[in-house]
Amino acid sequence: MRHVLHSLFSTGWKQLALACLGSAAALAAGPSSNFYEGKQITVIVGNPAGSGYDAYARLLTRHMGKYLPGNPSFVVQNMPGAGSINAAQHLASFAAKDGTAFGTLVPGAIFDPLIDGQSKFRYSAINFEYLGSADSGTRLCFTSKKSGVATIEDARKNKVILASTAPQSSATDYALFMNALAGTKFEIVMGYKGPAELLMAMERGEAAGICALDSATVNSIRPDWLENGAINILAQAGLEKNPQIKGPSIFEFIAPENRAAAELIVSQQEFSRPFMAPPGTPSEQLKILRTAFMAAMKDPELVAEADKMRIGVNSKSGAEITAIVHKLYASPPELVDRVRKILRP
Numbered sequence: 078m079r080h081v082l083h084s085l086f087s088t089g090w091k092q093l094a095l096a097c098l099g100s101a102a103a104l105a106a107g108p109s110s111n112f113y114e115g116k117q118i119t120v121i122v123g124n125p126a127g128s129g130y131d132a133y134a135r136l137l138t139r140h141m142g143k144y145l146p147g148n149p150s151f152v153v154q155n156m157p158g159a160g161s162i163n164a165a166q167h168l169a170s171f172a173a174k175d176g177t178a179f180g181t182l183v184p185g186a187i188f189d190p191l192i193d194g195q196s197k198f199r200y201s202a203i204n205f206e207y208l209g210s211a212d213s214g215t216r217l218c219f220t221s222k223k224s225g226v227a228t229i230e231d232a233r234k235n236k237v238i239l240a241s242t243a244p245q246s247s248a249t250d251y252a253l254f255m256n257a258l259a260g261t262k263f264e265i266v267m268g269y270k271g272p273a274e275l276l277m278a279m280e281r282g283e284a285a286g287i288c289a290l291d292s293a294t295v296n297s298i299r300p301d302w303l304e305n306g307a308i309n310i311l312a313q314a315g316l317e318k319n320p321q322i323k324g325p326s327i328f329e330f331i332a333p334e335n336r337a338a339a340e341l342i343v344s345q346q347e348f349s350r351p352f353m354a355p356p357g358t359p360s361e362q363l364k365i366l367r368t369a370f371m372a373a374m375k376d377p378e379l380v381a382e383a384d385k386m387r388i389g390v391n392s393k394s395g396a397e398i399t400a401i402v403h404k405l406y407a408s409p410p411e412l413v414d415r416v417r418k419i420l421r422p
Contacts, residue, residue: 112176112362114147121154121168121180123161125271129294131155132388133211133350134181137370140379144369149177157271160246161186162198169200172355176362179208179354184345185247191406192417193245203406205353206363207398208370213391214293214349215322216251216314220286221279227309229330232261240275240284241267248275250420251289251314254342257419259312259330263288273298289314291349292322296387314343338416341408348398367395 120138124130131153138151156164161182172178187202195201220226226237232255241248244267252263266284269275272294278284286309295302302308303322310324318326331339352370354363373379374392383390393401 113145113149116149118149118151119178121164123164123182125157126155128272129297130181132297140376141369141373144372166199168355174355174357181352188345204356206358207395208352208367209395210348210393210398211350212389214291214346215319216289218288218311219308224285229311236262238284239263239288240278241265242269247289254419258335293388300387341416347401
């Protein structure tokens, strides 16, 4: 009997020791070794299906999985509204914070809390965990050929109706800042649901043009417009002029004393296609997602597909985007106040 008990006791300790060794091995391997196996990642898009942001999100999901351990599946969930603010609030408050959710928002959703005050928003832009940006975009102010408005000088002399989605959207903000800093006479008509409707409004003659629609969005919805010169490009907006786009830089119409205010607004284009995970995403999963994001952005197959879609890929890392966002939020209060008065008249 004593021999049996001794045998059982020894066997039990051996089993416990083996179990502990197994647990230690699993911990040593880390969550990256099997966390994503069999899982699905939800990608929240703060713009409608068919928009430029939607195109980038779906392009990314077709290639990112092969760079994630376990090769998880993806589902894209469009959540348009309020200039991506609805999606930002969902991402911050309701999306899974375990590494199985991330999103893409229009830059205004990151920029607006700086201008309007953090207390008005249920998320903090500096608390998002940025994976990177797929592109550094160029925004365009343009009109239809039949509008009779071909240059900024024309827009300084005559009232020009522009289509926009909502207050605080880029199409509204850029028209306002061009009026304040470049002397244009843009009149904004809001209420359109997204980029496709904005372009249709211009085609139907409801508006003469649009200000600050991203060039990649124009290319994805109307791929021949830029190539064939089907529109009048009044100005292109970017910290540096895009040589691939015909049209003057917006800064050619901005006086030196107004340049700092204009640059603060335009600097958000440095992360024109940002991707971010919810605040609180574990550091291990964030590292995996960031690495996979940048690997996918450099994937020759993704780049080739982007070329066919006529959208640019000029990626920045999560660390770079985080630094840019933090720099924005460290802007001098007097400069922020001036921009606030321009954009929120």
